[in-house]
Amino acid sequence: xxxxxxxxxxxxxxxxxxxxxxxxxMNHDMIGHRGPLFSAVxxxxxxxxxxxxxxxNDIFIYPSSGTGGMxxxxxxxxxxxxxxxxxxxxxxxxxxxxxxxxxGAEVNDVKFARGQAADPKVLEAELKKGPVxxxxxxxxxxxxxxxxxxxxxxxxxxxxxPDALIMVDAVSGMMAAPLKTDDWDLDVxxxxxxxxxxxxxxxxxxxxxxxxxxAYETAKCAKHYWDWGLMKEEAPKGHxxxxxxxxxxxxxxxxxxxxxxxxxxxxxxxxxxNRDLLRTAARALGLKLLADDSHASPAVTxxxxxxxxxxxxxxxxxxxxxxxxxxxxxxxxxxxIFRIGHLGYVDSLDLIGAWAAVEVLFKRLGAKINFxxxxxxxxxxx
Numbered sequence: 061x062x063x064x065x066x067x068x069x070x071x072x073x074x075x076x077x078x079x080x081x082x083x084x085x086m087n088h089d090m091i092g093h094r095g096p097l098f099s100a101v102x103x104x105x106x107x108x109x110x111x112x113x114x115x116x117n118d119i120f121i122y123p124s125s126g127t128g129g130m131x132x133x134x135x136x137x138x139x140x141x142x143x144x145x146x147x148x149x150x151x152x153x154x155x156x157x158x159x160x161x162x163x164g165a166e167v168n169d170v171k172f173a174r175g176q177a178a179d180p181k182v183l184e185a186e187l188k189k190g191p192v193x194x195x196x197x198x199x200x201x202x203x204x205x206x207x208x209x210x211x212x213x214x215x216x217x218x219x220x221x222p223d224a225l226i227m228v229d230a231v232s233g234m235m236a237a238p239l240k241t242d243d244w245d246l247d248v249x250x251x252x253x254x255x256x257x258x259x260x261x262x263x264x265x266x267x268x269x270x271x272x273x274x275a276y277e278t279a280k281c282a283k284h285y286w287d288w289g290l291m292k293e294e295a296p297k298g299h300x301x302x303x304x305x306x307x308x309x310x311x312x313x314x315x316x317x318x319x320x321x322x323x324x325x326x327x328x329x330x331x332x333x334n335r336d337l338l339r340t341a342a343r344a345l346g347l348k349l350l351a352d353d354s355h356a357s358p359a360v361t362x363x364x365x366x367x368x369x370x371x372x373x374x375x376x377x378x379x380x381x382x383x384x385x386x387x388x389x390x391x392x393x394x395x396x397i398f399r400i401g402h403l404g405y406v407d408s409l410d411l412i413g414a415w416a417a418v419e420v421l422f423k424r425l426g427a428k429i430n431f432x433x434x435x436x437x438x439x440x441x442x
Contacts, residue, residue: 071414072387073202073232073360075254075261076404078311082258085314086307093306099298101313106295108316109265112234112257113249115241118268120291123305126231126252129264131159132286133227133248134196137272139280140164142193145186147178147213151203151390152229156196163281168192174393175362177208177355180216187220193275194225194247200233203390205362205399206351207237214244225275231255231264235319236331236359236403247272255359256331258318258404259311331358334402334411337441341415341434345422350397359403360387364396366427374398374421381424382417412438 070077091097102121109119122132134156138144141164146157148171157169170186172178178197187195195217200207214226225247230239234249235256241249246269253263268276268288276288284290290301319327335358342349342363350362365374371388372395378384387399402411415434422429 067383069382069384069410069414071400071402071406071410072385073255073399073401073403074252076256076258076401077406078260079258079315079318079405081318082311082314086260086311088307088310090306093304094299098304098306098309101309102298102300102304105309105312105316108313108320109251111320112316113241113251113267114239114243115249115267117241117270118273118292118295120266120268120288120295121300121304121309122264122266122286123262123300123302123308124264125261126229126250126254126264127155128286129231129250129252129266130156130229132264132266132288133250134159134165135163135279135281135283135286136288137194137225137227137248137275137279138163138165139278141166143191144168145170145183145192145195147183147195147197147208148172149176149178149198149204149206149208150174150201152201152231153198154391156198156227156229160196165193174204175206175350175352177206178213180209180212183213183216184220187217187224192221192224194227196227197229198233199228199230199239200237200357200359202232202360203362203393204350205357205360206355207233207357209355210239210246211244214246218245223271225272232359232403235327237357238328241267245269253308253312253315256319256327256404257312258315259308262305262308263312328358330407331403334358334406334408335361337408337438338400338402338411338415340441341411341438344437345419345429345434350393360399360401362389362393362397362399365398366422366425366429369422369425369427371395371398374418377421377425378417381421384414384417386414408438408442
């Protein structure tokens with residue numbers, strides 16, 4: 061009989077666990093969102109976001125999910141009929157395509173096999189077919205555990221269509237893996253509070269280059285809530301156009317402080333180690349991984365369960381028997397894989413504990429595994 065667990069263990073790629081420091085910071089009195097106290101907080105958060113993005117560009121904060129941030133990006137630079145390329149490597153690449161189509165863009169949906177990164181040579185071939193307004197891509201594809209080589213993809217765009225906009229969904233990749241907005245000449249980059257920033261969902265941040273602002277001047281997609289022009293009037297004052305989610309902003313300030321204290325390179329190294337720890341454990345148990353090592357995500361790992369075990373069953377039983385929440389496969393990968401998040405406020409011991417539960421579950425299900433091998437391999441890495 062399964063023992064009832066009292067602690068809930070969140071091991072998905074977002075929302076991620078929240079540090080006590082962030083929770084405490086959010087437990088703050090409401091203050092006037094148009095007054096000097098909150099303006100100072102907003103200005104601090106926007107400046108620290110520029111540190112995270114490695115940019116001097118404008119950064120606007122919207123009360124929304126990451127998908128809202130993606131929609132902000134598209135509606136402010138596109139007009140109906142614009143030709144765009146979407147590098148589709150998973151569920152969220154497909155979401156870029158859906159958003160662009162919803163606003164009337166002519167979408168070249170360049171789909172790659174799930175588990176593969178976008179190939180710069182394929183992008184080059186598509187760029188040579190004729191002018192496009194923008195190229196949309198993921199930094200990190202949450203649904204497959206794949207990290208795109210954004211730097212090389214961006215260089216390819218600049219080489220063959222220098223004026224095309226480079227639009228990056230970095231919701232699950234920001235601060236989990238390097239992303240140099242200015243050095244890589246990225247035009248619009250989207251992030252979300254609920255990933256490596258270690259804050260609950262509800263805040264999207266969007267950076268905007270001079271090239272993107274020029275595109276905004278002629279963009280004809282209908283918009284109001286998402287309109288950059290409305291935010292541009294307010295941001296220098298430390299305001300947002302609409303009422304901001306104050307508690308989340310207090311949390312963002314603290315989460316960004318924690319990241320800066322740890323240091324950018326240390327943050328990246330921690331995420332990379334977590335990735336390698338989990339991949340080592342899966343291989344030691346004889347399990348297949350969806351993504352190749354060359355483009356494996358430092359934020360989330362997608363794993364095929366043992367033969368005869370359904371990915372959705374893994375998710376259900378991990379929750380029911382161990383109070384461990386892992387993520388399902390999405391789209392065409394539903395039931396075929398399960399995913400474990402290791403970004404944000406997750407350390408090596410969290411992963412070892414979660415993986416021990418995975419091994420016990422598989423043994424209970426009668427799977428042919430080398431029981432204990434994954435945990436042993438993880439301990440040896442430590």
